[in-house]
Amino acid sequence: MPQKRILPYVIMGILLNKDCTGKQIMDEFRFDIGEFWQSSHSQVYPELKRMEQDRWIESYSKEDNDKEIHYHLTAYGHEIINDWLMEPVDKLPVSKDLFSLKTFFINDRNDPRLENLFKHQIQLVSNSLNHLRERRQALFSSQEQIDQQYGHYLILARAISRQENQLVWLEDKLNNR
Amino acid sequence: MPQKRILPYVIMGILLNKDCTGKQIMDEFRFDIGEFWQSSHSQVYPELKRMEQDRWIESYSKEDNDKEIHYHLTAYGHEIINDWLMEPVDKLPVSKDLFSLKTFFINDRNDPRLENLFKHQIQLVSNSLNHLRERRQALFSSQEQIDQQYGHYLILARAISRQENQLVWLEDKLNNR
């Protein structure tokens, strides 16, 4: 869904922590950020060029290796991303949720498709939960790690809480039909 | 994000319950379906024409009023939508969640922007929760109503559960920072 151009802010957010190549930025999307935002390299690479033109970032390459292009936030870019982080979010996201959609259209509580949808959804949520817990284990097993990337920790904890709640709810409804 | 063409299925799902005009379909989006799927009239009207060409739906107008075009699921359309409802959902949606995104990038647990983000989010979730509860009150205050549109009821109950959990979590984190 075409939204108000968010991608450059995501990229700048990533660059707040460290300079990155396009590849490294894509890795961020593949792992943690992928939980709540996704993009593809065919968006990111052109975006990096645009952002460089806008002077939000600048590129350089290491002496020994001039193929790898690293990107670095400029002072101006810092301003932009910090301003953006300050703006409050003004509405909740609407996820395009196929599970809701299909369930919504099934009127009969004994329709076997309901049970099917629920069982699959439970599987999906369980898998997601496992993944999230592993991630927490890997990244935040010490208080020090938590304090170093507190926002990341919060978002991970929140996702886990949501999925736990979701799982309980789904199983409860499945059993008490 | 271009997804696999879902809109026609949503429309057919709506038409399962009753024949509709474009306007009536848009009303469904504006109210209940809007919680988990959105569209705009500039998508829906052309889509209706395409679907009619594909013989998934057919149009007719009432004798006394030939301006209003009503759409009706064909037998073929019934097949299509029922097959689709049977297919299990194979992955969880990734909502483009600005709250997660912004929080993610704030490393310092004492950054005042965190508190700000949380307070705003609490407000948003509270409002959403109120709206959902009103909706449940209005639509599902009797067991008969629940049994008549069980899927709709489930989705509404699920949304309420999620938001309740979310609200507790947010408030807890805000207080124990």
Next chain:
DNA sequence: GCGTCCATGTAAAAGGTTACATGATTAA
């Protein structure tokens, strides 16, 4: 009759995904 609102329709612009392309590195 006249202006406004409303249902419907259409067009333009932008975001996002998929597929294809390229050049360099690595592995067999």
Next chain:
DNA sequence: TTAATCATGTAACCTTTTACATGGACGC
């Protein structure tokens, strides 16, 4: 050396949003 993989880049296509357009209905 050749094939395969990888990082980067580009193009085509589709979806979605926003804005604009039309024609009838309704109130004044």
